[in-house]
Amino acid sequence: MKMSELEKSLESSERGAYVSRMFDRIAPRYDLMNRLMSLGQDQRWRRRMATLAALPPAGWALDLATGTGDVAAALLQRDPSAHVVGADFAVEMMRVGQQKGQNGPITFMAADGLALPFADQSFDAVLHAFLMRNIADIRAGFREQWRVLKPGGTVVCLEIVGPAAGWTRTLYHLFFERIVPQLGKVVSGDRMAYSYLPQSVLRFPDPERLSRLMADEGFIDVRYERLMLGSIAIHSARKAE
Numbered sequence: 001m002k003m004s005e006l007e008k009s010l011e012s013s014e015r016g017a018y019v020s021r022m023f024d025r026i027a028p029r030y031d032l033m034n035r036l037m038s039l040g041q042d043q044r045w046r047r048r049m050a051t052l053a054a055l056p057p058a059g060w061a062l063d064l065a066t067g068t069g070d071v072a073a074a075l076l077q078r079d080p081s082a083h084v085v086g087a088d089f090a091v092e093m094m095r096v097g098q099q100k101g102q103n104g105p106i107t108f109m110a111a112d113g114l115a116l117p118f119a120d121q122s123f124d125a126v127l128h129a130f131l132m133r134n135i136a137d138i139r140a141g142f143r144e145q146w147r148v149l150k151p152g153g154t155v156v157c158l159e160i161v162g163p164a165a166g167w168t169r170t171l172y173h174l175f176f177e178r179i180v181p182q183l184g185k186v187v188s189g190d191r192m193a194y195s196y197l198p199q200s201v202l203r204f205p206d207p208e209r210l211s212r213l214m215a216d217e218g219f220i221d222v223r224y225e226r227l228m229l230g231s232i233a234i235h236s237a238r239k240a241e
């Protein structure tokens with residue numbers, strides 16, 4: 001079965017199990033692949049996310065789909081007084097993150113982004129990098145994030161998006177559809193996982209549509225910026241006071 005067919009055939013409940021197993025498999029080489037695929041830029045994007053989160057002093061932040069904890073670390077680097085929870089359903093990814101022991105205490109927790117184990121209004125900011133392409137239900141995911149945010153809190157969402165048109169689009173297809181799967185095979189030994197990546201970008205909403213989805217789920221002041229020749233979008237928005 002081809003990758004795209006396999007993906008389409010997954011029901012939403014199976015999809016979560018498929019995605020978490022995939023990330024558990026690639027956990028040991030995940031960070032290295034990120035650095036290579038982003039040409040060394042990914043940590044800069046996470047620092048930008050931490051800035052956009054605008055946490056108050058000693059504020060509470062949730063790094064959802066924390067993986068190996070790099071967004072959480074960027075938050076603590078920016079403000080060591082922050083209380084940062086990193087949550088993910090791929091436990092092996094978080095184990096790698098724990099071993100890195102980076103930039104202060106991150107509280108790692110196993111959790112599904114579609115049913116967060118936190119009370120309403122728990123966090124000043126919810127951030128996530130590379131989550132929404134993988135989640136089975138985008139609207140339900142944003143609804144959960146809205147629920148756990150305090151009034152006035154901020155959500156920051158980073159994702160890979162297809163660039164609009166022109167030569168950057170050609171370059172993008174060449175890179176993500178030809179080079180990345182090969183790189184994934186060599187570096188992580190898992191061509192399948194890195195073939196899944198461009199497939200998941202193709203069916204992901206463009207930044208304008210994603211903004212509308214966020215607004216539909218109750219967020220206000222939705223805005224986004226594009227980075228890396230337009231192939232990365234960072235959306236940010238607030239929950240009304």
Ligand SMILES: C[S@@+](CC[C@H](N)C(=O)[O-])C[C@H]1O[C@@H](n2cnc3c(N)ncnc32)[C@H](O)[C@@H]1O
Nearest residue numbers: 023065066067088089090093112113129130134
């Ligand atoms: C591409 S990794 C991103 C990791 C990290 N945010 C980063 O910046 O590198 C995607 C992560 O999302 C997690 N994930 C996907 N769907 C999830 C869900 N429904 N609930 C919790 N975690 C999820 C995966 O397990 C994986 O660790």
